[in-house]
Amino acid sequence: MAYALPRLHEVPGLTIIGPDTTEARGGTISFSLGAIHPHDVGQYLDELGIAVRVGHHCARPTCVRFGVPATTRASFYLYTTEAEIDALVEGLHQVVRFFG
């Protein structure tokens, strides 16, 4: 998470939902990517072989609270490598170029 949070901030237009630091934060990061709909983000990443969850995450009121139609959510665990996070960030840059 300490590696992923600042790397995700490098993507233009990316807004992280929730804390910006590793404090009081679980192993997932939900974010929005400008006006690009999460389903478009997810579809594009999927075709690059990157799995994320998109949508309301069974928490539509949370999406309403943050004023977003849905979010994209990446999950991390002990076995997640920095290279995988790099691939995600590179994929997100491609999404921005494709839909931007």
Place this chain on the structure above:
Amino acid sequence: MSGLFGDAMYQEIILDHYKHPHGRGLRDPFEAQVHHVNPTCGDELTLRVHLDGSTVADVSYDGAGCSISQASASVLHELLVGETVETAFSTVDTFVELLQSRGRIEPDEEVLDDAVAFAGVAKYPARVKCALLAWMAFKDATAQAVAAPERTKA
């Protein structure tokens, strides 16, 4: 990239309609307005139909959602405005048939024009409803407009 957005040509058509939508914005006059939502993904669309006699004089819309749903509304506007209600409904049926074909139907460009670009979407069951949102809204609104008593006669 292949997949949802199909080959390069289709991809270009969908992205172009998404970034530069045709006929977007709600306009007067209109005989019927509907608001359709895909609750599972949050795509929303408000759509108005204006008839002049038996001709679809205008389809105006506004909404928020993914590239597929937004581009599809733009293509619908291009394709159906100026047609008779009968022809428009027939085109809607052809489009619905294509989207429900799971990719097994070769699209008829004579009838569907830019809408053939959504042939690739038919292979993604989760996204079919995104492409159909505007078309179902149009069918709903037009059926209401035809029935509206205060409708302007040609």
